[in-house]
Amino acid sequence: MARPRSEKARQAVLGATKELLDEQGFGALTMEGIARRAGVGKQTVYRWWPSTAEVVLEMGNELAAAVVADPDHGSLEADLRAFVRRSVAGLRGRNARIASGVMAEAQLDETFGERLRTGFLARRREALRRVLERGRDRAEVDPDVDLDLLVDLMFGALWYRVLAQHAPLSRRFADQLTDALLALCRR
Amino acid sequence: MARPRSEKARQAVLGATKELLDEQGFGALTMEGIARRAGVGKQTVYRWWPSTAEVVLEMGNELAAAVVADPDHGSLEADLRAFVRRSVAGLRGRNARIASGVMAEAQLDETFGERLRTGFLARRREALRRVLERGRDRAEVDPDVDLDLLVDLMFGALWYRVLAQHAPLSRRFADQLTDALLALCRR
Amino acid sequence: MARPRSEKARQAVLGATKELLDEQGFGALTMEGIARRAGVGKQTVYRWWPSTAEVVLEMGNELAAAVVADPDHGSLEADLRAFVRRSVAGLRGRNARIASGVMAEAQLDETFGERLRTGFLARRREALRRVLERGRDRAEVDPDVDLDLLVDLMFGALWYRVLAQHAPLSRRFADQLTDALLALCRR
Amino acid sequence: MARPRSEKARQAVLGATKELLDEQGFGALTMEGIARRAGVGKQTVYRWWPSTAEVVLEMGNELAAAVVADPDHGSLEADLRAFVRRSVAGLRGRNARIASGVMAEAQLDETFGERLRTGFLARRREALRRVLERGRDRAEVDPDVDLDLLVDLMFGALWYRVLAQHAPLSRRFADQLTDALLALCRR
DNA sequence: TAATAACCGAGACGGTACGTCGCGTCTTAGG
DNA sequence: CCTAAGACGCGACGTACCGTCTCGGTTATTA
Numbered sequence: 001m002a003r004p005r006s007e008k009a010r011q012a013v014l015g016a017t018k019e020l021l022d023e024q025g026f027g028a029l030t031m032e033g034i035a036r037r038a039g040v041g042k043q044t045v046y047r048w049w050p051s052t053a054e055v056v057l058e059m060g061n062e063l064a065a066a067v068v069a070d071p072d073h074g075s076l077e078a079d080l081r082a083f084v085r086r087s088v089a090g091l092r093g094r095n096a097r098i099a100s101g102v103m104a105e106a107q108l109d110e111t112f113g114e115r116l117r118t119g120f121l122a123r124r125r126e127a128l129r130r131v132l133e134r135g136r137d138r139a140e141v142d143p144d145v146d147l148d149l150l151v152d153l154m155f156g157a158l159w160y161r162v163l164a165q166h167a168p169l170s171r172r173f174a175d176q177l178t179d180a181l182l183a184l185c186r187r
Numbered sequence: 188m189a190r191p192r193s194e195k196a197r198q199a200v201l202g203a204t205k206e207l208l209d210e211q212g213f214g215a216l217t218m219e220g221i222a223r224r225a226g227v228g229k230q231t232v233y234r235w236w237p238s239t240a241e242v243v244l245e246m247g248n249e250l251a252a253a254v255v256a257d258p259d260h261g262s263l264e265a266d267l268r269a270f271v272r273r274s275v276a277g278l279r280g281r282n283a284r285i286a287s288g289v290m291a292e293a294q295l296d297e298t299f300g301e302r303l304r305t306g307f308l309a310r311r312r313e314a315l316r317r318v319l320e321r322g323r324d325r326a327e328v329d330p331d332v333d334l335d336l337l338v339d340l341m342f343g344a345l346w347y348r349v350l351a352q353h354a355p356l357s358r359r360f361a362d363q364l365t366d367a368l369l370a371l372c373r374r
Numbered sequence: 375m376a377r378p379r380s381e382k383a384r385q386a387v388l389g390a391t392k393e394l395l396d397e398q399g400f401g402a403l404t405m406e407g408i409a410r411r412a413g414v415g416k417q418t419v420y421r422w423w424p425s426t427a428e429v430v431l432e433m434g435n436e437l438a439a440a441v442v443a444d445p446d447h448g449s450l451e452a453d454l455r456a457f458v459r460r461s462v463a464g465l466r467g468r469n470a471r472i473a474s475g476v477m478a479e480a481q482l483d484e485t486f487g488e489r490l491r492t493g494f495l496a497r498r499r500e501a502l503r504r505v506l507e508r509g510r511d512r513a514e515v516d517p518d519v520d521l522d523l524l525v526d527l528m529f530g531a532l533w534y535r536v537l538a539q540h541a542p543l544s545r546r547f548a549d550q551l552t553d554a555l556l557a558l559c560r561r
Numbered sequence: 562m563a564r565p566r567s568e569k570a571r572q573a574v575l576g577a578t579k580e581l582l583d584e585q586g587f588g589a590l591t592m593e594g595i596a597r598r599a600g601v602g603k604q605t606v607y608r609w610w611p612s613t614a615e616v617v618l619e620m621g622n623e624l625a626a627a628v629v630a631d632p633d634h635g636s637l638e639a640d641l642r643a644f645v646r647r648s649v650a651g652l653r654g655r656n657a658r659i660a661s662g663v664m665a666e667a668q669l670d671e672t673f674g675e676r677l678r679t680g681f682l683a684r685r686r687e688a689l690r691r692v693l694e695r696g697r698d699r700a701e702v703d704p705d706v707d708l709d710l711l712v713d714l715m716f717g718a719l720w721y722r723v724l725a726q727h728a729p730l731s732r733r734f735a736d737q738l739t740d741a742l743l744a745l746c747r748r
Numbered sequence: 749t750a751a752t753a754a755c756c757g758a759g760a761c762g763g764t765a766c767g768t769c770g771c772g773t774c775t776t777a778g779g
Numbered sequence: 780c781c782t783a784a785g786a787c788g789c790g791a792c793g794t795a796c797c798g799t800c801t802c803g804g805t806t807a808t809t810a
Contacts, residue, residue, distance in 0.1 A: 030792085041764095042793080047760075158343070169346070196783095220770085407798075483588055564784080
């Protein structure tokens, strides 16, 4: 019955957030600054997002909308290589800044941390697990292998490079990672 | 000519920081709050530490002073198992909160991030690399294996559990991790 | 052609205003709060009243509808005593809170101030002047006396007690005031 | 032991308040605006004054510092005429705006109202009462006259003109008022 | 008797100010 | 010259209201 949410305002907020992230980084991002840049009332931001991290998360999802499902390539190696390459590429450049900021905020804000863990992170872990299970069903993975450990090794190495920034998220890295995981699958 | 730094004030600051971390978490930690709780002038805190993260880092080093060097246990497996177990145990409980907060701050504060990366994180990586190099010298590690990838897999999985909190930092986890690394060393 | 004003909404607004005034005082009265309490859209309030003070004023007029004209009691003293008593009684208790709030708002809001001055205040002054003129016509008031000064003395003392709240608006006060005015009338 | 209050900041606040009052009136006066104009932190304003009305009150006292005691002129008439003239003159022009705003705020803010009543208003009433008592001691005032009523008549008429703004605060008004009070003193 | 225009409730919108908190700097007195 | 204390300018926090707007739903004439 009431006036509906303004899509224009929503877009303005997400756009302003992208600009501010690029210009000043996650640490300098404030609700006040987002509202100011977006030409939007602070209340409007608070009405729909509880924190800067949530705005960034939604913006990330918006940008990542292009990321699609994992088609079955017919072999574990092909499936896994594609998944790892896509995951690594998805956290490169600007996305790395966004992701590291979001992960940081999750450590500092209990509520947001819970949302990130049970939402985005769990979904990504689940997706990789499905790839590995498909391989096990095809007998390409030794049944004794603990798939969850493989998942942790893969996302761990990936996030560690994002957060510690000691080496690039190259395609070479993705393929080395894939090879290591495949080796572990086979015994 | 100058009066020396007051050890009493230093201890008060570190103690207050520990209390506040336990009570309210890293996100609620402030320079103002530390000074208040420690019964110390704000200026005194700023004089010796540029940010809360640095205080926490020093406090962490203080607590971790017990952690000693890596003795040579005679075999790669023994060396590695000991290293991984110690590393995992060192990020359990309160230390996990401290570590995750420090890592978060590193993402938000450029300067501190650089210090953490080239300091603590690089030192830990270097320590693990030495263990692996010792193994290679003993011909326990295939010379074609990229040791840096192993280092990333190990610290990645460890930090990922700390940050994503989806599973405990158990001894079982440490040993699974060790086994996976050993398998990769041999081929 | 058009739908007429809803009497139900009007009563809801005035009723809610009375409640809020009693509960929290004039200073806490807001258009938003009135609409909320009345279960009425904000627009409806704004459509019919430009400010909280106008709502209160209408509510006051509503409550004071019982106050009638000044009958001729036959003598200045009787007329004046009745007028002063009625005026004093009319600003006691809840009405004092309403009146003081309305007067306050008139100081802060130029437009409303003008309306109050040329409306309510001028009408009351005029009524008292008529009483005094009737007395002068009956030769009960010295023709040299400045009637406007008497009016100012009467309403001044009355409002001053309302606003400064240093003494009660008792019947005794009304009669003392009347006696003073009568004394000044006679020379 | 701590840094002392900054006289410079205090003056900046009072000065900014004077400017804003002149430019935009009491109704548009805000703590935020005062701080901005004064080039001072909001906290600094809040630290020393709880509301805009208190700032204005202090500013008023500052400006009115020139107002001195009531010397004894030797006769009731001389004393009273001087007092009334000074009181009337003191609420003319800019001071009228200040005074009416302060009085308004006292109606809307319980706490400030109490402070104004027991402070400034009571002191002024007391001063006039002393003038009248001196007259009674000299047998220039009929001992049966209720001095408090005279005080109410005087300040009532004065404030009423300030608030209702229906007639000017002229010297003629002051003298008419004085004459009326003198007439009431003598019987 | 259908349409139609102004009414109604709800509440989102761009704003401004609120009063508080923490930032990092400064200015004191005191050891 | 370091210390505890705390005032300073600054700017973000999250909330309350402002007055305007845009909805869907509801009357009561007027065509």
